[in-house]
Amino acid sequence: MYSDTHVHTCFSFDSEMDPESAVKKAADLGLFSITFTDHFDLDYPGYGDTVCFDFDKYIETIDELKEKYEKKLGIKIFKGVEVGIRPHVMDRELSAVKDKNFDVIIGSTHIVDGMDPYDGVFFEKGSKMQTYGRYLDTVIDNLEYYKNFDVFAHYDYLVRYAPYEDKIFRYSDMPDKIDCILKFIIENGMSLEINTSTYGRVSPDKAVLERYVKLGGEIATMASDGHTEAKIGRSFKKFSQFARSCGIKYIGHFENRKFIAE
Numbered sequence: 001m002y003s004d005t006h007v008h009t010c011f012s013f014d015s016e017m018d019p020e021s022a023v024k025k026a027a028d029l030g031l032f033s034i035t036f037t038d039h040f041d042l043d044y045p046g047y048g049d050t051v052c053f054d055f056d057k058y059i060e061t062i063d064e065l066k067e068k069y070e071k072k073l074g075i076k077i078f079k080g081v082e083v084g085i086r087p088h089v090m091d092r093e094l095s096a097v098k099d100k101n102f103d104v105i106i107g108s109t110h111i112v113d114g115m116d117p118y119d120g121v122f123f124e125k126g127s128k129m130q131t132y133g134r135y136l137d138t139v140i141d142n143l144e145y146y147k148n149f150d151v152f153a154h155y156d157y158l159v160r161y162a163p164y165e166d167k168i169f170r171y172s173d174m175p176d177k178i179d180c181i182l183k184f185i186i187e188n189g190m191s192l193e194i195n196t197s198t199y200g201r202v203s204p205d206k207a208v209l210e211r212y213v214k215l216g217g218e219i220a221t222m223a224s225d226g227h228t229e230a231k232i233g234r235s236f237k238k239f240s241q242f243a244r245s246c247g248i249k250y251i252g253h254f255e256n257r258k259f260i261a262e
């Protein structure tokens with residue numbers, strides 16, 4: 001049984017998925033649980049403060065779905081949020097999400113030098129190693145702001161949109177930078193995310209996960225990062241086996257900000 005710990009719905013600016021149909025799809029797949037983690041990313045380039053949603057309405061919607069479907073469909077439903085990390089908005093973001101009783105708070109770096117790599121412009125300046133290095137440097141600069149989070153999302157987010165023939169992000173390319181991030185995740189008791197939206201597009205480098213384990217990392221969460229029903233739980237069997245083969249001991253989900261192994 002798997003849990004999809006990272007799913008977007010129509011509460012996110014980039015998804016139209018109805019949360020109710022997401023729950024049904026997750027139950028059809030036999031998932032143990034689904035966690036909604038809509039985007040909260042203030043001062044987002046081109047969107048200002050609109051990458052945000054009505055937390056109260058969101059919580060009410062999810063609570064209704066729990067009531068209606070948890071017993072009936074035999075699935076657990078959790079509420080979370082994916083917070084975009086950038087120093088100048090962190091105070092506002094953290095004060096907005098605290099006291100909302102989220103089951104999980106995911107931290108992400110989407111924006112580098114004022115750009116989302118989703119827009120190909122980001123890759124126009126510099127080589128593959130330079131752009132990947134710029135992304136990791138930004139993540140490292142952001143680390144102190146990740147401290148209040150439960151899950152470290154897609155450490156290699158930009159590879160999804162990279163224009164290179166060989167997009168793989170290898171441990172051997174930048175071992176010091178990757179070590180810095182992995183050590184931070186472990187020291188702060190966070191979960192490393194196995195993001196199948198990324199891994200479905202660009203193969204992961206086994207050496208990164210093996211290094212996580214070697215440094216003492218034990219926990220991971222499976223994340224489709226799905227914005228449509230078709231993506232929910234995608235390739236979980238394949239990539240959870242991959243994570244286990246790298247030595248990851250515990251795969252699970254968060255409930256009330258606590259990791260629960262499955």
Ligand SMILES: [Zn+2]
Nearest residue numbers: 082108110153
């Ligand atoms: Zn993200």
Ligand SMILES: [Zn+2]
Nearest residue numbers: 006008082225
């Ligand atoms: Zn996401």
